[in-house]
Amino acid sequence: MSMNVIQTRSLTLSYKRDVPVVLNLGLDVAEGEFIALLGPSGCGKTTLLRFLAGLLKPGEIIVEGQATVTGLHPSEGEHLRGGKVGFVFEHPSLLPWRRVLDNGRLGLDIRGNSTSDGNTKVQELMQSVGLKEYVNFYPDELSLGMQQRVALVRCLAYEPGVILLDTPFSGIDSQTKLEMLDLVSHLMFGEKTILFVTHDVSEAVTLADRVIVLTSGPAQVKSVVDVGEKRPRDVRAFRQSEAFAMLEREVWLEVLRDDLQK
């Protein structure tokens, strides 16, 4: 059995004492798994992801319970320094003064890896996301969807073992979103462990091995749905399948369970 790369036990996160954003969360993500955390806006899933990424410093948040990412406590930021974690934000957050290629190379530059292998890797990734002709552009010259693809390259270029995705497809039109789902499905599999936060049921079912449905704040695990479709997937074909429709319905029922019971 593969080890848990991300693990939380009774994890409670609060910005103010007695006002938890995440409550008693138990989460096990094994190596190579693609997990979608599905919850409504404001339920605390982004806070959880930022905490796991080590972006919330002690003093910014009150932490109770236990959490480890690649065996290390996230608050200490050790897992970041080792380049073990990658993060794709809701907004591309590209450095506007660096050209597209240099933004893609950011993680490699930070590690002092200026080898031709690294450069070739970034060029190949740019090609695979369809941005080969735009490497000398500045981010402001690209559309939001293209900028988000550069953010994907930036995350993948230094080959982190754990990738955290924070609603990376929000604000993108449906056609571009479909292309990006396809890219993520084909670029993020194998040994990579993915924790994907979203409020979109079909995105979650399209990509994940397991969909964890969260309560509407503070975030608690409501139910887990196994997708059971091997990855990488042909996103377009999968979304048109009967299995996809049934899974989507099953997840929707879990999302709306409390409302339906009322």
Added chain:
Amino acid sequence: MIYRNRLILVLRLALGALVVLAWEALVRMFPETCDPNLFGQPTRIVSDFVDYTQSGFLLKDTVATLSAAILGLVIGIILGLCIGVLFGSLRHTYTVFEPYFVGLNSLPRPALAPILVLWFGLGLTSKIFLSASLVFFVVFFNTLSGVRQTDRSLVDAVCVTGASWWQVFRLVTLPSLYGWVFAGFRTSVSLALIGAVVGEFVGASRGLGYRMMIATGVLDTHLAFGILLWMGVLGAVAVMLGTAVERRLLRWKSSYQAQSDVKI
């Protein structure tokens, strides 16, 4: 676009020529009301300025004033940047120092000129200090705002790749500051010149300010006006050079990109 730019240039020159012609005409037509010895006369301003140039003093005075202004500008910018970054990063420490910075900035700096001359003598040093003291606060407060308003999402994006504090500073904070520093650059250039000239008014043995004081002392209004216009030209050239550097460093900003800028 080229036609429009040429038209603007022609209109600008025409406006300048009109003002000069009106000035010359007023002084010639109403010499008692508009005494040329008080208000100057363009033709005599030109002839006096040519004499001043041929004497070789213009070059020496310009070098003296510009040396003080440029050194004051450079020192003011470097100190303003470094101390601005320091206090921008140490928010709590700055709250202790804040009233002192605000108080010092509120001081009428030209009033410091006699004290600086007393401390550093009639030479270049007192003018450099006065210029730097004027430039420092503009750059300092802009840098402080720049550091505090650095885009958190960009810092996070760099942090998450495992960047150290220094790498975050070099890759995000510093480039973010360019816009803030250049926002105050034009003002800083004017202030550096003002500092140098005011310092020369108070006590100097050369420089454009010193020469203006001598000229007004002997009622040579034409030379004083000539020097004043020359200082205007120097200031404008400095600001244009600064704008060119700004365009180069901030070329990534959409507002500076080519006119054919196309968003895909």
